[in-house]
Amino acid sequence: MKCHNSTKFACVKKGFFDVGRTVFYMKISSSQMFRNFNKWCLGTLTFLFLAGTFNAQAQGEDLFKAKCATCHQVFKDGTGPKLFEVRQKWESGGAIEGSIIQWVNDFDVAVAKDPYAASVAAWSTTSMSKFPDLTEEQIVSIFDWVDTQEEKSAVAAGPGGDANAQEEESSMGWVWMILGIVFVVIILAVGGVRRQLKSATAEASGEDFDEHMSYSEELKQWAWLNKRYVGVGALVVVMGGVVILFLGLYSINVMENYQPSQPIEFPHATHAGINGIDCKYCHNSVDKSRTAGLPTVNVCMNCHKQITGAGDQVAKIQKIYDAAGWDPTGAGKYTNETKEIVWNKVHVLPDHVYFNHSQHVVVGGVDCKQCHGDMATMTETAKVMSVEELNKVEGNIPLTKPTLTMGWCIECHQEKEVSLGTLDTKGDGYYNEIHKRLLNNDKSLYGQYLEDGKVTVKELGGWECAKCHY
Ligand code: HEC
Ligand code: HEC
Ligand code: HEC
Ligand code: HEC
Ligand code: HEC
Ligand code: HEC
Structure with a gap:
């Protein structure tokens, strides 16, 4: 053996980088490395592709919130119609291909060319803003994002505000997921390099190294040798999990800004x-x-027998009378036809x-x-x-x-x-x-x-x- 250094690692290190003297194991190692290199490249590319997809999604979400959300909601009509699966709607309604993109850029242009767009323009007297600066790709990213949304139950979502909060949370989720994937890729990559070093070491010192030992077997062996660290690590992970779970519980079912409509607009x-x-x-x-x-309706009546209101208050206060079964005409009298205010x-x-x-x-x-x-x-x-x-x-x-x-x-x-x-x-x-x-x-x-x-x-x-x- 050429290398008699007592620590194997130092030996390999020397062999690895001292190109001149160690042609022999450079040869195997580099070919193995290359094989793995391909694998890693492929992995990284897949990952970048996926990240790119998420990115387009995020762009769609940002654009929607910045430019469209004042008038449009995903699942509910507002100033403008709901936008969920609107492309399918246009397609099955017989719109000319691509006219929906034109519509967003400048609805007048689309209306002039496409009778279907003209029918959409009649939806309300408000007309839509024009967005000549948006590219086709950006508009598509908006529709893509809209179509991937899931409808939340009416009660939990409440109006506007908190639905946004939930969406924000889920987009944060993607960030963590991506970070997690990056982390795993790094660990695997480092593991791969370490494996190469180990096999080279074994080669160098004449020991046999089981090339075919699987990752999981290797991992088990490694874990057994480092029980203490693994134990502490596992504890940290479990505790971290518990903390995250608790933080999650703290904000579960967020109801801020919830404002249901009421039978009487009581100010x-x-x-x-x-x-x-x-x-x-x-x-x-x-x-x-x-x-x-x-308060029961009787409490209201303590005052509203006298206070009948003026202008648009009259109709609102009439609802109290309907509930109490009170006829305010003349001196006023109870009719006994009561109706509950819920x-x-x-x-x-x-x-x-x-x-x-x-x-x-x-x-x-x-x-x-x-x-x-x-x-x-x-x-x-x-x-x-x-x-x-x-x-x-x-x-x-x-x-x-x-x-x-x-x-x-x-x-x-x-x-x-x-x-x-x-x-x-x-x-x-x-x-x-x-x-x-x-x-x-x-x-x-x-x-x-x-x-x-x-x-x-x-x-x-x-x-x-x-x-x-x-
Ligand atoms: C100022 C309010 C307003 C804004 C901002 C707005 N829209 Fe509209 N949008 C409307 C109205 C109103 C309609 C219904 C057509 C009409 O009455 O003119 C509409 C219709 C649409 C339609 C057709 C809907 C259907 O059911 O056929 C699409 C698609 C659309 N808008 C996309 C967008 C996109 C994408 C954005 C953001 C880039 C956006 N809108 C921003 C008001 C708006
Ligand atoms: C703005 C501050 C504030 C908020 C918000 C608040 N609490 Fe309290 N809570 C107090 C105070 C102050 C006391 C102490 C009363 C006392 O001395 O017993 C208390 C006491 C209590 C107690 C009795 C504790 C004991 O030791 O006997 C319960 C149960 C409780 N709160 C439940 C809740 C729940 C459930 C919520 C959320 C929906 C809530 N509180 C939100 C201030 C708050
Ligand atoms: C001061 C009051 C208070 C104390 C103390 C408290 N909780 Fe809560 N907890 C709440 C409230 C209020 C909710 C409902 C939150 C919501 O609906 O968003 C809740 C919700 C939960 C939920 C979620 C259930 C669901 O709605 O899906 C769990 C689980 C929970 N608490 C466990 C615990 C545990 C475990 C402890 C003790 C470590 C604890 N809580 C102490 C007030 C309290
Ligand atoms: C003249 C009667 C009256 C007075 C005075 C009054 N309220 Fe109310 N309050 C109502 C009625 C009726 C409702 C139900 C309608 C609604 O939710 O808007 C209500 C609803 C509420 C609610 C929401 C109830 C829910 O369902 O969660 C809160 C909170 C509230 N009142 C707090 C107050 C506070 C605080 C004051 C004093 C500053 C006050 N109210 C004074 C009649 C009154
Ligand atoms: C520590 C926070 C806190 C304070 C202080 C507080 N509330 Fe509430 N209030 C709540 C919570 C939480 C609920 C929801 C209770 C539930 O769903 O069980 C509520 C519900 C109500 C409701 C709906 C009906 C009901 O009984 O559930 C009314 C009305 C109301 N509060 C009025 C008041 C008035 C008036 C005051 C002051 C005198 C007051 N609250 C002080 C937290 C508070
Ligand atoms: C202590 C007396 C009193 C009680 C109790 C009372 N109100 Fe009133 N309410 C008034 C007064 C005063 C006005 C203001 C009238 C005006 O502006 O001329 C009013 C106005 C109103 C209006 C019209 C508000 C507007 O400007 O649009 C409504 C609706 C109303 N009350 C509903 C109720 C209901 C529902 C109850 C019972 C839950 C109730 N009131 C209990 C004194 C009372």
Whole structure:
């Protein structure tokens, strides 16, 4: 043997790069390397091709959001018609090939040439913008992206905002997937090179190297030899998985901006704002029970027997009369033909979650504004405010997780100090009692709680699963 170096690796290294003296194993190695090189090239090309496809998709999505989303939705008619599978629609409607591309560039041109396009133009009195700068490829990428969307269930998606959030999340998913693939390719490539080195080493020292040992066999052998590292690695991967799962749960089923239509367009601004009616007048169980409660029609009638409204208010207020069975003509009288008002629920938590209003409003001293925004200025019907909107309200604790998700509850429980409750300001010693008990129970734990100067909801158990989950 030419090489007597005690560490095989150093020996190979020498042989490998010292071209002059080691023609022999350069020959095998380079031919093997080349064979594998081809394989890797093919792999990389496939990968680049796939990445390119994703990229075109991403381009379509960006263009759609930037240029079309103000008027078009994928599955619902808006200012413009829904765009899902619109190319098929044009084709089966007998449109001239390519006229749909022209339509997007300049609908007037398409209308002049294609009777089908002319029929589409009659869809509404609003006409579409012209996009002369978009290339055919870009327009196709928009339609491609639109056609790959999947319809979400009507309730979970809600209007606009949160559907976008979900789409954003899934496009992030692609990025991670691509990174993952790159990572695996690198690992395999490195593994391949290492294999070459090993076989060359074996060749050099005359040991036999099982060329045909499969990757998995080799991997098993390697794992066995490095049990400890593999163990630690596996633990890290599992823990990482758990963390990712939890972050996912925090934002599951995002409902921000959800604003269902209501049987009567009830404006909070007119009532709680201009007329200064207390929330509790209508939501009268909010400080006594789990639920805030909604007012019955009798509550409305307390005022609206007299307040018949003016202008376009009359028709809206008439709906209250229909529900109450009230005939406002003359002196007014009840007809006993009542009709129930069915308000659509705006804020909805899943059945497995326990939430209690009085605990928050009375015991915790949390203002309605913190969770529902400033309803006294709300001129439309109620909606689930996004955290961004909530953070703009003066006096609110700024939070980051989407409203009504588990992350939102938990984040506030981590931030919010318990000693700010209205019970405390009433001076009945509720929180003094809590502090005293904590001090007597475990002085050092109490010290830890107070390190940041406050005892938070979390520190009193506001992060325990069973507090919120049945
Ligand atoms: C200013 C609003 C507006 C914008 C922005 C807009 N559209 Fe339109 N679009 C319309 C309207 C309105 C129609 C229905 C035709 C009509 O009434 O003139 C329409 C029709 C269409 C149609 C035919 C639909 C069918 O059902 O046959 C396609 C395809 C289309 N638009 C694609 C696009 C694309 C792609 C974009 C973005 C690059 C876009 N539109 C941007 C308003 C708009
Ligand atoms: C005159 C009666 C009245 C007053 C006063 C009033 N509300 Fe309401 N509130 C209603 C009615 C009726 C609904 C149901 C219609 C809707 O959802 O828009 C409602 C709905 C709500 C909802 C959404 C309920 C759901 O389904 O999730 C919230 C939150 C709310 N009110 C908070 C407040 C707050 C906070 C105040 C005080 C600033 C207030 N309300 C004052 C009558 C009232
Ligand atoms: C404490 C008195 C009071 C109660 C209770 C009350 N309202 Fe009103 N409501 C008013 C006043 C005051 C106005 C404003 C009338 C005006 O602008 O002239 C009004 C206006 C309205 C309007 C017209 C708003 C607009 O500008 O479009 C609607 C709709 C309405 N109320 C629905 C309801 C419903 C539904 C209830 C019961 C859930 C209710 N109100 C309970 C006092 C009340
Ligand atoms: C800590 C956050 C928080 C505070 C503070 C809060 N709410 Fe709520 N509110 C919620 C959640 C969460 C729901 C959904 C409850 C469910 O689906 O079980 C809700 C639901 C409601 C509803 C719908 C009907 C019901 O009872 O479920 C009304 C009305 C309401 N809140 C009014 C109020 C009023 C008025 C106040 C202030 C006095 C208030 N809330 C304070 C979080 C809050
Ligand atoms: C804006 C801050 C805030 C948000 C958001 C919030 N909470 Fe709370 N929560 C509090 C405060 C403050 C208390 C402490 C009341 C007390 O001292 O017992 C509390 C207490 C609780 C408790 C009782 C804990 C115990 O130790 O007994 C439960 C259960 C609870 N919250 C559930 C929820 C759920 C479910 C949500 C989300 C839907 C939520 N909270 C959102 C502030 C918040
Ligand atoms: C402060 C209240 C709170 C605490 C503490 C809490 N959760 Fe939640 N959790 C929620 C709320 C609210 C939701 C519903 C979120 C949604 O609908 O988006 C939820 C949803 C979930 C879900 C998803 C179920 C679904 O809707 O698909 C799981 C699983 C879950 N929680 C597990 C846990 C576990 C495990 C713990 C303890 C480590 C825990 N939660 C502690 C409030 C809480």
